[in-house]
Amino acid sequence: xxxxxxxxxxxxxxxxxxxxxxxxxxxxxxxxxxxxxxxxxxxxxxxxxxxxxxxxxxxxxxxxxxxxxxxxxxxxxxxxxxxxxxxxxxxxxxxxxxxxxxxxxxxxxxxxxxxxxxxxxxxxxxxxxxxxxxxxxxxxxxxxxxxxxxxxxxxxxxxxxxxxxxxxxxxxxxxxxxxxxxxxxxxxxxxxxxxxxxxxxxxxxxxxxxxxxxxxxxxxxxxxxx
Numbered sequence: 001x002x003x004x005x006x007x008x009x010x011x012x013x014x015x016x017x018x019x020x021x022x023x024x025x026x027x028x029x030x031x032x033x034x035x036x037x038x039x040x041x042x043x044x045x046x047x048x049x050x051x052x053x054x055x056x057x058x059x060x061x062x063x064x065x066x067x068x069x070x071x072x073x074x075x076x077x078x079x080x081x082x083x084x085x086x087x088x089x090x091x092x093x094x095x096x097x098x099x100x101x102x103x104x105x106x107x108x109x110x111x112x113x114x115x116x117x118x119x120x121x122x123x124x125x126x127x128x129x130x131x132x133x134x135x136x137x138x139x140x141x142x143x144x145x146x147x148x149x150x151x152x153x154x155x156x157x158x159x160x161x162x163x164x165x166x167x168x169x170x171x172x173x174x175x176x177x178x179x180x181x182x183x184x185x186x187x188x189x190x191x192x193x194x195x196x197x198x199x200x201x202x203x204x205x206x207x208x209x210x211x212x213x214x215x216x217x218x219x220x221x222x223x224x225x226x
Contacts (some may be wrong), residue, residue: 001030001105004053008077012129014122022122029106039096039104040081046092048106049085052078055102060095072184073099082133085109147186153196156186158224159208161213170213178211 002023006016014022029048033039039057040047057074071094074080084093086109112130150156160182162175175182183190200206205221207214215221 001053004077005051005105008051008079009133010051010079010129011047011124013125016124022126024118025120025123026107026111031096031104031106033102035098035100035102035105037098039098039102040060040092040094042092042095044092046081046084046090048108049082049112050080050096050104050106052076052080053103053105055098055100057104058097058104059101060097062095070184072181079133082130083137086113086134144185144187153186153188154200155225156188157193157196157200158205158221160186161215162221162225164213165215167219171218173213175211175213 002016002020005011005023006014006019011019011022030053031039033055039050042062047063052074053073054076057080059071059074059080061069061071063069076095080096081092096209113127147156147159152161164175165171167173177185179193180190186193197206197208201208203220205215205217205224
């Protein structure tokens with residue numbers, strides 16, 4: 001467990017050999033879940049900040065008719081519940097569903113923000129890591145809202161690809177998101193996303209293979225979003 005948690009962004013820059021001592025203060029609760037079961041249920045009492053130790057899971061929302069909508073997927077080391085952990089709300093805002101057999105650890109939020117009895121410098125690092133995680137999450141949500149305002153799928157894709165071009169400084173780059181995650185980020189279906197990217201390829205704007213993309217017509221891509 002310690003090695004997995006040491007690789008988590010929450011414990012960034014905290015040596016694994018020192019993390020073991022921290023866990024005694026954090027009072028973690030480890031639970032196992034079988035495939036097809038719920039790790040957390042929307043509306044249930046919040047059980048603590050979660051980190052997946054093994055397996056794969058999905059964060060989902062269900063409407064009144066029971067139709068599921070997947071918000072994101074979780075793999076080993078991924079965190080969940082961080083957006084509600086330090087709010088006044090004490091209930092899970094979404095469900096977490098085990099797609100395989102899973103093991104998760106839950107950390108009481110009060111133990112994370114509470115004063116360390118040992119005046120541990122690593123506890124301060126952890127709090128700073130948590131603030132950074134929440135800030136980056138908020139920025140990502142702001143970007144998603146901006147993409148929601150773009151009605152054209154091609155403009156959404158072109159805008160995203162131009163952002164990656166500016167980020168890397170190269171016309172050939174790897175998209176950091178899986179196709180499903182990119183579709184979710186752009187608020188489109190994966191099928192529609194693949195179809196439109198194919199049309200952009202046929203128009204000579206881009207080439208792509210899996211997560212690798214090459215911009216062939218930078219001026220054309222810029223013109224698309226103008």
